[in-house]
Amino acid sequence: MNPQPVYVFARWQVKDGHLDTVLQLLAILSEKSNAEEGNLFYKLHQSNTDKNTLMLYECYKDEAAVSAHRNSEHFQTMVLGQIVPLLESREALLTSYLF
Secondary structure, rough: OOOOOOOOOOEEOOOOHHHHHHHHHHHHHOOOOOOOOOOEEEEEEEEOOOOOOOEEEEEOHHHHHHHHHOOOOHHHHHHHHHHHHEEEEEEEEOOOOOO
């Protein structure tokens, strides 16, 4: 049985006044994440009604690739160390494709 891809939907609410910084960091993070061996894609979306609401849409080849991403130096340093302090809230949902 082949491992199933894992899709991540993450919603980030950026604190007022910090959107430009978060977007600059996400541009770098996206490039590094897309270069990961187990990453299939890493996309960023912005709400049409609230510019501070960002949705990350990611796909990894399997659970191990998600773990590798979350343990990567760029995730630890950029997401946890630099971006999270600039967020009001952050939630992520890991999913598998049904049909």
